[in-house]
Amino acid sequence: MEVVANITPSALREKIRSGEFSDNTSGLAPGFVQCNIVILPSQWAADFLRFCQANPRPCPLIACSSSPGDTGLAKLGNIDIRRDIPSYRVFRDGVFDVECGDIMDLWTEDLVTFALGCSFSFEEALMEAGLDVRNISEKVNVPMFRSNIPCESAGPFSGDMVVSMRPFLPADAIRAIQVCSRFPAVHGAPVHLGDPGAIGIADINAPDYGDPVNIRTGELPLFWACGVTPQVALENAAPPFAITHSPGCMLVTDMRNAELAIL
Incomplete structure (x- = not known):
């Protein structure tokens, strides 16, 4: 179901909870932080936290569970992590198993949630600077690629970075770099x-x-570190059970992008 771009985060989460919306969230709820999600058994949480701390570009940690089994993320709004994401991915022994619209039946009191920053948040700043964000103007999910850029390992978590791509003319590429540097x-x-x-x-x-998006004559592809990177790390670490967001289907929070900007 299509929703209006300027929907509030809470209204969008209600539509997601009710099953009315299950698409990618790029361009929705402008002004608010969107997050990648990783959910792990508690015994794997410390090593994953160290992986995030060692790799802040692809895994910028915004919030995490206050304790195992906590389904909320109070810092980010009235969140029920079991049903507030449009689509989830379930991994078993590091292998992708299935996508689902909620994880109510999979939830246990031993699970820990990590919310990581998402490039969808800085897309708003790019558009405010007068730049064409191609995946939004073409109404598709942003293209993401497995790269050969290595991440720093932490315990069993390792792997190469996943990157997202947006094309710009050279002068616009310089401006995009300036804009996004304010949002580490x-x-x-x-x-x-x-x-x-x-x-x-x-x-x-x-x-x-x-x-894929159209790359026009004279444009250069720019590649950003991407929050799908933990899914590669999960494949390599092979925990018995893990849950992530489906690529492009983010947790839309009540936190404002302006709170994360360096002025």
Whole structure:
């Protein structure tokens, strides 16, 4: 179901809880922070926290559970993490198993939630600067790629960075870098500009996640660290059970983007 772009976060979460909305959240609830989600058994939580701390570009930690089994994230609003995301991914022994619209039947009192900053938050700032964010103007999910940029390991968690891509003309690319540098809590400045092959991407028109977008004559692809990176780390660590958001389907919070900006 299509929703209006300027819907409030709480209204959008209500639509998600009721099953009325199950699509990607890019461009929705402008002004508010969107988060990637990782949910793990408590015995895996400390190592994953260290992985986030060691890799703040792809895994900028915004909030986490106050204790195992807590379904809320008070810092981010009236959240029920079991049903406030449009689509969840379930991993078993590090292998993707299934996508689902809620995790009510999967929840246990041993689970810990991590909310990580998302590039959708800085897209608003890019548009306010007069830049065309192609995935929003074309109404698709942002293209995301597995790169060969290594993350720092922590315990069993390791892997290469996933990156998201948005194309710009050279002058606009410089402006985009300036704008996003003000938002280190939601991935910050790009990690690469130009040749996709230099970071291990064979085909810019075939993203590993999300949708391809048009790259026009004279435009350069810019690549940002992406919050899907933990899904690669989960594959490598192979915990017996883990849950994440589906790529592009974020937790939309009541926290304002302005709270994360460096002025």
